[in-house]
Amino acid sequence: MRSLLQFLARNSFLFLFLALEVVSMILIVNYNNFQRVKFLNSSNRISASIYKTTDDFTAYFKLRKENEELANENARLRTKLQKLQVAEIFGSLDTTRKDTTYQFIPARVINNSVNKQYNYLTINKGALDGIEPDMGIIGPRGVVGVVTNVTDHYSSGPSLLNKRWRVSAKIKKNAYFGSLSWDGSDYQYAQLNEIPFHVELAKGDTIITSGYSSIFPEGILLGVIDDFNHNSGANFYQIKVKLSSNFKTISNVELVKNKHIKEQEKLEILNNND
Amino acid sequence: MISDLLKYTSMLVVLVLLQVLLLNNIQFSGYVNPYMYVLFILLLPFETPRYLLLLLGFLIGLLVDIFSNTPGMHASAATFMAFVRPYTISLISSRDSIEVSIPPRLKTMGFGWFLRYTIILVLAHHLFLFFIEIFSMSGFLHTLTRSLLSTVFTVILIVISQFLIFKE
Numbered sequence: 001m002r003s004l005l006q007f008l009a010r011n012s013f014l015f016l017f018l019a020l021e022v023v024s025m026i027l028i029v030n031y032n033n034f035q036r037v038k039f040l041n042s043s044n045r046i047s048a049s050i051y052k053t054t055d056d057f058t059a060y061f062k063l064r065k066e067n068e069e070l071a072n073e074n075a076r077l078r079t080k081l082q083k084l085q086v087a088e089i090f091g092s093l094d095t096t097r098k099d100t101t102y103q104f105i106p107a108r109v110i111n112n113s114v115n116k117q118y119n120y121l122t123i124n125k126g127a128l129d130g131i132e133p134d135m136g137i138i139g140p141r142g143v144v145g146v147v148t149n150v151t152d153h154y155s156s157g158p159s160l161l162n163k164r165w166r167v168s169a170k171i172k173k174n175a176y177f178g179s180l181s182w183d184g185s186d187y188q189y190a191q192l193n194e195i196p197f198h199v200e201l202a203k204g205d206t207i208i209t210s211g212y213s214s215i216f217p218e219g220i221l222l223g224v225i226d227d228f229n230h231n232s233g234a235n236f237y238q239i240k241v242k243l244s245s246n247f248k249t250i251s252n253v254e255l256v257k258n259k260h261i262k263e264q265e266k267l268e269i270l271n272n273n274d
Numbered sequence: 275m276i277s278d279l280l281k282y283t284s285m286l287v288v289l290v291l292l293q294v295l296l297l298n299n300i301q302f303s304g305y306v307n308p309y310m311y312v313l314f315i316l317l318l319p320f321e322t323p324r325y326l327l328l329l330l331g332f333l334i335g336l337l338v339d340i341f342s343n344t345p346g347m348h349a350s351a352a353t354f355m356a357f358v359r360p361y362t363i364s365l366i367s368s369r370d371s372i373e374v375s376i377p378p379r380l381k382t383m384g385f386g387w388f389l390r391y392t393i394i395l396v397l398a399h400h401l402f403l404f405f406i407e408i409f410s411m412s413g414f415l416h417t418l419t420r421s422l423l424s425t426v427f428t429v430i431l432i433v434i435s436q437f438l439i440f441k442e
Contacts, residue, residue, distance in 0.1 A: 013328070016328050017357040020328055020353045021350055023332075025350065028345065032345065
């Protein structure tokens with residue numbers, strides 16, 4: 001112990017230097033986005049290669065169990081298929097609104113704008129009709145906005161054409177998700193962010209809601225990819241999305257009520273407490 | 275002693291303000307950024323305890339960081355520079371030429387000595403800073419060029435400042 005202290009005292013200059021550098025590095029990695037992404041990427045690469053090597057070894061020993069599980073799953077699916085075929089023959093399948101998590105309330109847009117940076121719309125249904133904040137607004141051709149303020153007979157909130165609001169969106173064909181936001185310029189186009197480079201894209205790919213946000217159910221239409229490119233130095237694609245809804249003519253909408261929203265939020269708060 | 279404290283504190287304030295208000299806005303063709311605030315570390319007296327040197331380097335770097343929104347980057351580079359300073363001094367000076375009572379100034383130490391001293395330490399700082407900024411070895415030559423060009427510019431500024439302002 002004493003010799004350790006002596007050692008520390010003799011090299012105090014070096015250790016103070018190292019300590020200050022460690023503090024700096026912590027600051028850098030915590031507060032500078034660019035370095036954080038780089039740091040995480042490289043540490044992920046290391047851990048990923050370790051995991052892969054281990055997995056290559058252990059996969060062989062799991063093969064038998066895996067086969068059994070697959071066989072079981074096959075059997076299960078076959079029984080299900082059988083039942084479905086029977087049901088189809090008798091035509092007793094109810095395909096409308098099977099998902100009862102969401103309830104839809106029809107309404108009309110009575111005020112709307114497209115030419116500001118922060119556009120809001122007003123709807124002719126309010127608290128007395130069962131409207132609550134955080135309900136999504138869907139038009140005949142996809143997502144329109146979300147309710148934030150409710151009075152007895154009316155409700156209002158930002159439309160998709162609002163720079164403060166973004167929607168969790170995904171690409172329909174491969175389910176990669178990002179967030180759709182509006183840059184305040186053209187009411188027909190929005191931007192899809194956070195799609196990494198390795199994802200294969202094509203013009204015309206459909207963008208739908210991801211269903212992660214508890215406001216919209218999964219699979220509501222948002223738009224199609226109009227153009228995309230990736231700038232060198234950026235980590236994500238820049239994707240221009242042609243919105244499917246025409247915000248200049250919007251009038252009939254449906255409000256989406258998520259019956260389980262409280263439950264979902266309660267559950268997610270538990271995660272934040274960690 | 276008190277007057278020294280006052281002198282170096284005001285020097286610290288002036289250099290940080292000069293850096294963040296004026297010099298941070300100078301960017302020739304995206305290559306050259308002068309970082310003149312390091313002059314503070316250069317001018318600290320020879321008898322400054324080495325731990326204090328590190329802490330002061332960290333402090334001025336952190337101050338510049340706070341104003342330029344880059345927490346940690348300048349702090350680490352300036353700390354590195356303060357760490358290298360004692361070794362640089364013993365490298366470029368003969369043993370008996372250093373009198374601890376006189377501060378390291380262009381006038382007291384001579385032009386040649388001061389220029390070598392400045393170039394080595396500024397280069398150390400700039401290399402460290404620019405590589406921390408890019409955070410990888412890719413584009414090594416590009417980063418090296420940036421460091422060298424900025425070093426030239428910073429050294430020129432420092433030498434001129436020695437002739438103009440810090441005459442005492």
